[in-house]
Amino acid sequence: xxxxxxxxAIEVRDLRRVYGRGAQSxxxxxxxxxxxxxxxxxxxxxxxGAGKTSTLEVxxxxxxxxxxxxxxxxxxxxxxxxDVRRRTGVLLQRSGFVADLTVAETLQMWASTVTDARxxxxxxxMLDLVDRAGTRMRALSGGEQRRVxxxxxxxxxxxxxxxxxxxxxxxxxxxxxxxxLVRGLRDEGATVLLTTHYLxxxxxxxxxxxxxxxxxxxxxxxxxxxxxxxxxxxxxxTPSVPPPCLRGGHAGRDGDxxxxxxxxLQPALTELLRWAEERDVRLDRLAARTASLESVFLTIAAxxxxx
Amino acid sequence: MSTLALSTRRVxxxxxxxxxxxxxxxxxxxxxxVMPLLPLLLLFNGERGDVDAGAAAISTGLLMALMFxxxxxxxxxxVTRRDELVLKRLRTGEVTDRDLxxxxxxxxxxxxxxxxxxxxxxxxxxxxxxxxNPVLLLVSVLIGCLAFVALALxxxxxxxxxxxxxxxxxxxxLIATLGLFGPFFPESAQRWVSLLPSAAVDDxxxxxxxxxxxxxxxxxxxxFLTTWGEALPAxxxxxxxxxxxxxxxxxxxxxxPRS
Numbered sequence: 001x002x003x004x005x006x007x008x009a010i011e012v013r014d015l016r017r018v019y020g021r022g023a024q025s026x027x028x029x030x031x032x033x034x035x036x037x038x039x040x041x042x043x044x045x046x047x048x049g050a051g052k053t054s055t056l057e058v059x060x061x062x063x064x065x066x067x068x069x070x071x072x073x074x075x076x077x078x079x080x081x082x083d084v085r086r087r088t089g090v091l092l093q094r095s096g097f098v099a100d101l102t103v104a105e106t107l108q109m110w111a112s113t114v115t116d117a118r119x120x121x122x123x124x125x126m127l128d129l130v131d132r133a134g135t136r137m138r139a140l141s142g143g144e145q146r147r148v149x150x151x152x153x154x155x156x157x158x159x160x161x162x163x164x165x166x167x168x169x170x171x172x173x174x175x176x177x178x179x180x181l182v183r184g185l186r187d188e189g190a191t192v193l194l195t196t197h198y199l200x201x202x203x204x205x206x207x208x209x210x211x212x213x214x215x216x217x218x219x220x221x222x223x224x225x226x227x228x229x230x231x232x233x234x235x236x237x238t239p240s241v242p243p244p245c246l247r248g249g250h251a252g253r254d255g256d257x258x259x260x261x262x263x264x265l266q267p268a269l270t271e272l273l274r275w276a277e278e279r280d281v282r283l284d285r286l287a288a289r290t291a292s293l294e295s296v297f298l299t300i301a302a303x304x305x306x307x
Numbered sequence: 308m309s310t311l312a313l314s315t316r317r318v319x320x321x322x323x324x325x326x327x328x329x330x331x332x333x334x335x336x337x338x339x340x341v342m343p344l345l346p347l348l349l350l351f352n353g354e355r356g357d358v359d360a361g362a363a364a365i366s367t368g369l370l371m372a373l374m375f376x377x378x379x380x381x382x383x384x385x386v387t388r389r390d391e392l393v394l395k396r397l398r399t400g401e402v403t404d405r406d407l408x409x410x411x412x413x414x415x416x417x418x419x420x421x422x423x424x425x426x427x428x429x430x431x432x433x434x435x436x437x438x439x440n441p442v443l444l445l446v447s448v449l450i451g452c453l454a455f456v457a458l459a460l461x462x463x464x465x466x467x468x469x470x471x472x473x474x475x476x477x478x479x480x481l482i483a484t485l486g487l488f489g490p491f492f493p494e495s496a497q498r499w500v501s502l503l504p505s506a507a508v509d510d511x512x513x514x515x516x517x518x519x520x521x522x523x524x525x526x527x528x529x530x531f532l533t534t535w536g537e538a539l540p541a542x543x544x545x546x547x548x549x550x551x552x553x554x555x556x557x558x559x560x561x562x563x564p565r566s
Binding site for chain 2: 082100109
């Protein structure tokens with residue numbers, strides 16, 4: 001087992017998580033490695049069922065790994081539970097509150113369970129809940145409940161924050177608010193690990209992204225690194241004359257569109273346009289774009305469909 | 308064992324919230340306080356100071372005080388909050404499982420203690436004597452609380468929803484009542500019936516309050532000092548039920564809804 005000497009806030013080595021036993025068993029997490037540097041935001045991106053929550057639950061110390069090792073702030077989330085919990089904040093994908101308590105009472109109760117808790121008033125201000133203080137939890141909208149949930153997560157001024165789909169179900173304005181909040185946490189030195197299936201969320205927030213598929217990390221790096229080795233794409237309505245074979249390119253069809261995937265967009269596009277001019281071919285609906293996180297993500301999803 | 312460590316600060320905070328919720332839920336509170344006192348009202352009708360009738364009414368009342376504020380209350384609170392993911396949320400923080408259980412049981416235990424004191428007052432008004440060994444009576448009630456907390460956890464460990472609790476609580480309803488009817492069972496069954504928690508509570512009431520042995524109609528009368536030793540078997544029965552229930556509960560306990 002490698003010693004966690006790198007000073008990462010979160011370290012995961014060959015993590016596996018198996019549900020059930022024998023023939024019924026299902027391996028939800030299949031040997032994941034993860035390093036999250038202190039003071040950074042790291043996004044686990046993947047479609048539903050990719051194993052994001054199963055991974056996060058082990059890092060949060062809510063479940064034991066079937067094998068592999070997890071270190072949070074250099075400690076084991078299960079055996080060093082009390083010390084880890086004091087310095088971490090967790091937001092579950094779905095959680096519940098006692099419906100008969102008001103917002104202020106809910107936060108007061110949570111504060112009583114936290115070492116060195118933020119004052120309840122400050123928590124409510126942070127999450128824009130001041131005018132809902134006396135409202136019962138049952139009367140809150142989904143977005144407001146999520147904000148109370150986040151207030152609980154941040155109550156103990158955590159060094160490491162783990163957010164499972166923090167903005168799912170939020171309206172666009174609340175989502176931006178949460179994004180600002182998450183960036184603010186990072187700017188104050190906290191480490192954030194979050195899961196999301198929103199590409200724009202990962203792009204907007206994360207310094208590092210790990211794309212998960214079927215329990216494994218299939219791509220990881222900065223958003224720029226992830227798209228760097230991905231082909232660019234040129235599409236146009238398929239002309240009556242067969243288009244040329246471009247250098248380093250790969251041609252395909254998408255309905256009545258021709259899709260060319262090329263490593264280097266500019267020379268390929270030049271070559272294509274010169275060919276069209278020479279043959280006097282009109283390329284309708286011509287579009288060219290460099291790889292984006294979205295195209296990488298879709299490529300990965302397509303690999304899944306075909307494998 | 309760090310998931311089991313207990314913190315006074317956390318337990319106090321959570322218990323205060325649970326007490327607040329109980330005060331808000333008038334129906335639960337009414338059942339918790341009124342049901343245990345109902346059997347005592349029968350005493351106003353009968354012969355004043357009849358020890359056997361008095362002991363029966365007090366035992367019945369105290370068992371209700373263990374069933375409603377402790378058993379039913381904890382069972383439904385646990386199952387409902389598990390279902391609503393409240394327990395799952397709390398367990399992501401510093402709160403330990405022991406904090407959660409203690410804080411959910413605490414308001415009910417407080418009510419049971421208050422009801423016990425009220426029982427003493429009402430019993431004396433009807434002409435019954437002050438308990439011979441009130442300290443041991445209180446100790447018995449507290450150990451009874453422990454046993455019924457454990458029984459509630461055991462029931463919760465295999466109860467899926469709050470609605471299902473109406474049925475899954477039946478075994479405990481049986482063991483919490485049958486023991487009161489020991490004399491009506493055939494001789495061969497009485498030894499087994501006396502091992503029920505309800506029989507133990509009944510014995511403890513007779514011993515600590517009236518200085519009488521568990522058997523009905525016995526005229527034997529012992530003094531204050533003898534009560535300590537006489538109470539041991541019945542206390543042992545309650546402790547055994549506690550240990551058994553906790554052991555069973557731990558084997559199948561879950562803190563979030565089964566998918």
